[in-house]
Amino acid sequence: MASSRYQLSLQIVCSLTLVFGLSFLSLAFVGHRAITIADETAFAKQERFAAQNFATAIAAIPKQQRSATVWDDAVRNVTAGDVKWTDENLGVWMQEYFGHDENYILAPSGEPVFASVRGEIMQAGSYSIRADTIAPLVAELRETMADVSAGQNNPYEELAEVAVVTPLQFGNEVDIVSIVPIISDSGEMVQEPGTEFLHVAVRSVDAGLAQEIGLPIELENVSFVADRPSAPLAAIAVLGPSGDALAWLAWKPERPGTELLLQMLPVLLAVGLAISALLFWIVRNLLRVSSKLQASEAQARLDVTALKQAKEAAEAGDKAKMNFMSIVSHELRTPLTVILGYARLGKNLQKMPPALRLEELVQRQPISATPLKKGIDDLFQLYSSGMEKIERSGEHLLFLVNQLLDYAKMESGRLEVDPEICDVQKVIEPVVEQMRILTEQKELTLETTIDSCLILADITRTRQILINLMGNAIKFTDTGKISVFVTESEDEVHINVSDTGQGIEPHELEKIFEAFHQADLSASRSAAGTGLGLSVAQELARLEGGTISVTSEVGIGSTFTLSLPKDTSPVLEKAA
Secondary structure: OHHHHHHHHHHHHHHHHHHHHHHHHHHHHHHHHHHHHHHHHHHHHHHHHHHHHHHHHHHHHHHHHHHHHEOHHHHHHHHHOOHHHHHHHHHHHHHHHHOOOEEEEEOOOOOEEEEEEOOEEEOHHHHHHHHHHHHHHHHHHHHHHHHHHOOOOOOHHHHOOOOEEEEEEEOOEEEEEEEEEOEOOOOOOOOOOOOOOEEEEEEEOOHHHHHHHHHHHOOEEEEEEOOOOOOOOEEEEEEOOOOOEEEEEEEEOOOHHHHHHHHHHHHHHHHHHHHHHHHHHHHHHHHHHHHHHHHHHHHHHHOOOOHHHHHHHHHHHHHHHHHHHHHHHHHHHHHHHHHHHHHHHHHOHHHOHHHHHHHHHHHOOOOOHHHHHHHHHHHHHHHHHHHHHHHHHHHHHHHHHHHHHHHHHHHHOOOOOOOEEEEHHHHHHHHHHHHHHHHHHOOOEEEEEOOOOEEEEOHHHHHHHHHHHHHHHHHOOOOOEEEEEEEEOOOEEEEEEEEOOOOOOHHHHOOOOOOOOOOOOHHHOOOOOOOOHHHHHHHHHHHOOOEEEEEEEOOOEEEEEEEEEEOOOHHHHHHO
16 A cells, blocks of 8 residues: 555656656747857847958048048149158148057169158067068069059049958067058049058057957957857957967957846846745645545445445545546646746747847848847837836835835834934935936926034934935925025024925924825826825934924925034034
């Protein structure tokens, strides 16, 4: 009997474990695929945009050079050897406006006649350290120019479009080198083929260029590195003329799927715990029913005194087994329906409207970053909206619980303060900044006038009072402004919180500091709260040796004034 009971219990546990295990694995597989697809899509987009931006940055250098090299004045002054003009227009201009680190002018013979490094004129011989590496590019440009000029007397328009630009390795540095001819823009200055001067621009592959490439597409921690970085960094190669990688543009890639998983992890853990608890409850109940059934069968088999009784007991046992299976089916069906429903939802995640829109954007060529980001944001919003509501409700509940705890302490005489000498600015300004976001959400103006002076106050408790006063002012003001200003009398400092709300009826003014009381204004009936805030605030002010007073006019607004003793007041001397 014991062995049979054990086998049935084991079968129940194994069956339920198998069902729940397969369901969990299905959900995990679907989630993993969704996360992988989202991460890979975001990475491919960033890699493609980074490559495009880098190519655009390289292609822009010859265009920048032509702003000053396709020009009659450039041909005239460079040929004449006017160093001042050349520096201003082909040296300093290129460095300051386009970020070219080095600029050189090469004579038709290939010898340098002008050199500018980071805006400073250098000896022409400084080009020698780069000459051997750049020489193949010069030869390539001359050959292209000869091909373009073949059979033409003055092909200035065609030559104005000729350029050679590519990244090059100079020792441990990588620079982008661009070479263009200095050509007449009008065609009036006829240049014999091969007599053109050349302008060489060198731009370093450095942090500035990395930011220029990465900022428009919001790459994080973007920089150039010498060797290909390992995961988790992403990178594209900076290729030289021979196709070798000279450097790597590296950045920390976006992982929207992984980030979503991390955001949802607390919820997933909570759901997992809930399902585990449900499984435990089901198994426990099934084992209890199984135990009862086995006991019934044992009793039937022990009763052998009469065949009829044994038969009836057996029939009863069979009936009990049918009831047991019916119970098992019912108990399994309910959680399985929920589990399979969520499994199918996860399995068909890609069929949900935000995912379909995201897939459509991914398939579209070329991909637009703004709609793609919106699609991802919509998918995030689908999962995060519920969590935001829970968080807001939890914060509100915590606020109410803290009020109840403070009120309980107040009623039991355990509410305490620890006054100290402090600057009123130090007390108020953090509260103002904390509450500013609430005024901005309601499009209210927040005005402050806080002059420095010393008061005797518990900083934490005083801020609690001000948060309550400002919170009430914002809550009951729909348009206008909230004002916080400090005034002084002989013995006290007065912190005033004023609003342009609807005001408080005269008969309500004497009741608003009572516990659990809220002014019965029709426009504020929906405002949440326990009605303890002002009561606790008034008690805290009393414990600090101060008071809270209020003036109000219906339709105009209200002003709550927290008065605390100065550092020279009798209260301070008594406290000392």
